[in-house]
Amino acid sequence: MSKVLLHHEKIPTSITGAVAYRIRHASHDLAGRPTESTGVVIAPESPGEDRRVMSWAHGTTGMGDAGCPSARPDPARELTLYFAEGSTTEIDYGVPALQRFIDEGWVVVATDYQGLGTPGMHQYTVNRTNAIDAVTIVQAARELPVGAGRRFGVIGWSQGGGAAVAAVELDPSDYGDLEIVGAAGMSPGVPRIGLTLPGMGASLSGSDVPPDAHLVMSLAGLVAAFPDTLSLDDVFTPVGRRVLEASWNVQPVHHLHDMLARTHAHEGAVIVVDHSKFPVWLKAFEESSAARRTPVAPVLVLMDEQIAMGPVPVAWQKGYVAAIEALGGDITVQSYPDDDHFSLPASSIDHARLWLASKF
Numbered sequence: 001m002s003k004v005l006l007h008h009e010k011i012p013t014s015i016t017g018a019v020a021y022r023i024r025h026a027s028h029d030l031a032g033r034p035t036e037s038t039g040v041v042i043a044p045e046s047p048g049e050d051r052r053v054m055s056w057a058h059g060t061t062g063m064g065d066a067g068c069p070s071a072r073p074d075p076a077r078e079l080t081l082y083f084a085e086g087s088t089t090e091i092d093y094g095v096p097a098l099q100r101f102i103d104e105g106w107v108v109v110a111t112d113y114q115g116l117g118t119p120g121m122h123q124y125t126v127n128r129t130n131a132i133d134a135v136t137i138v139q140a141a142r143e144l145p146v147g148a149g150r151r152f153g154v155i156g157w158s159q160g161g162g163a164a165v166a167a168v169e170l171d172p173s174d175y176g177d178l179e180i181v182g183a184a185g186m187s188p189g190v191p192r193i194g195l196t197l198p199g200m201g202a203s204l205s206g207s208d209v210p211p212d213a214h215l216v217m218s219l220a221g222l223v224a225a226f227p228d229t230l231s232l233d234d235v236f237t238p239v240g241r242r243v244l245e246a247s248w249n250v251q252p253v254h255h256l257h258d259m260l261a262r263t264h265a266h267e268g269a270v271i272v273v274d275h276s277k278f279p280v281w282l283k284a285f286e287e288s289s290a291a292r293r294t295p296v297a298p299v300l301v302l303m304d305e306q307i308a309m310g311p312v313p314v315a316w317q318k319g320y321v322a323a324i325e326a327l328g329g330d331i332t333v334q335s336y337p338d339d340d341h342f343s344l345p346a347s348s349i350d351h352a353r354l355w356l357a358s359k360f
Contacts, residue, residue, distance in 0.1 A: 004136055005143040006036065013076035018102045019045045020076035025140035027114060030128040030225060030288060036118045037133045038068065039111040042076045042095070043146035044102055050149040052360050053141065054101055054353075055134045056110040057156030057163040060311075061091040062256065063124055063217050064249030068117035069093035069110065082254060083342045091252045096157075096349040104357075107148040111137040113163075115224070121248060124221030125191050125214075126288040130163035132174055139176060153182045153297075153356040157345050158312060161188030165320070166290035168297045182359040184300040184352040185320075186344050187312045191218060192289035193319040195282070211240075211270040213257035214311065219271070220244055226284045234277040239263060240270035291323040298330040300355050302348040310341040 006024045013020035021041045029035050043051070061067030069075055072093045079094040081087060095101070101108050111133040115122030123129040134154050141148040156164030165185040223230045232241050243263050247256055264270050286292070303317045304310060324331045332355070339347045 003143065005140040008144060011040070011076060012074065013042060014074055014078075015042060015076060015099050015102055017045055018042050018076070019146065021144060022070050022075065023137075023140055023144075024118070025137055027133050027136040029114065029123060029132065030126060035114040035120070037111050037114050037137065038070050038117040039109060039137050040070050040076045041107065041109050041137070041141045041144055041146060042098065042102060043107040043148070044105055048105060048147035051105055051107045051147045052357070053107045053109060053138050053148050053152035054356065055138050055152055055154045055167075056095045056108060057130065057134045057154055057160030057167075058110065059092055059158035059160050060124070060214065060217075060253050061093070061116065062252040063122050063220060064115060065117055066250050066255075067091055067122070067252045068112050070112050071117055079345055081342055090255065096345040097353055100350075100353065107141055107146050109137045109141045121224040122221060123225040124217040125159055125162060125189055126221055126225045127162040127166035127190060127290040128170065128288055129225060130159065131166035131170060131290075134163050134167050135170065135174055135178065135180070138178055150177055151179045151181055151360055153180065153184070153359060155184045155186070155349075155352050155356060156188070157186040158341065159189050161185035161312070162190050162290055164188065165190070165295070165299055165301075168295035168299060169290055169293040180297050182298045182300065182356050183295070184302065184356055186302045186348055186352070187304050187310075187317060187341055188290070188301060188320055189312045190290045190316065190320045191285050193291060193323060194316050195285055196319065211260035211264045213253050213260055216240070216244065216260060216270065217253070217256070220248065222281070222284050222288065225288055229280050230284055234274045234281065235271055237269050237272050239267045243270070291320055291327070294327045295324065295329040295331075298332070298359060299324060300352060301331065301333045302344065302352060303333060303335045304339045304341050304344040305335050305337045306340045312341065
């Protein structure tokens, strides 16, 4: 197998008994085009071999370098949230229960995804591309002296939940010599499911949708993934295209959202869909999403149910489960009725960790 690890540097970590690296690794997107991604690798500092590997797939941070988790201070740390009391971070970053994983002897890897810290616009919510990055970073970790084994699992949240569940639907060549044992998706965002249910589909059918950053980023990310068939002009007004091109690489998600809302209030519509192009877009959503193939390993879905229309609505999460059941996949569901989207990782990570450990 060709070399995947392109660069690495040891970095400090607040996790005790651990060694951490910031890395850059080779990858590719859903069309097989070569890409590069950055990320972090954290492992026990004591020697070991054939260690279990957990690949963490992070939630929404942005479209470009401003949303790069590994570029943050102390990136090899426990998950820290934008919405937490007293928070000073612009994005969510870190890995939930990281200390427990290290104490139990896991190697933990966390990709940034292509475009977040590397050239090009990030293919946001393109589940398959994001999933490939979560796999190739495991291959890169095996080139470091951390004892990473060839068997791994993926845990992800939100955007990363969609990446995690897509990681068990990839082409055999995407895994190389690795074996994936399971995927746990916390509130998995799967665009093709969202299109069939209230929310995204309804927004795209209107002529003047509210400028939600997640929808804007999803549309732009799909153009990045399918540049030969899709265009920003299909879905954005001149105002929307102007502000997107000025902001995608320098504003993380919440900054981008606020800027879009102000622009909408002062200058009008940001998104106006050319419905003659809609069939091509629907095909792209279908090709890029999870829930298209029977998973090659078990799936665990952890659902936040406190707020029905949260960032990933409950109906979307249930729609993904129904789709995998229809495909005959091995899928388990754990509901968290008292958790919203942002409290879910802390509440569900131990369940995900123990479930994944049982699959090795």
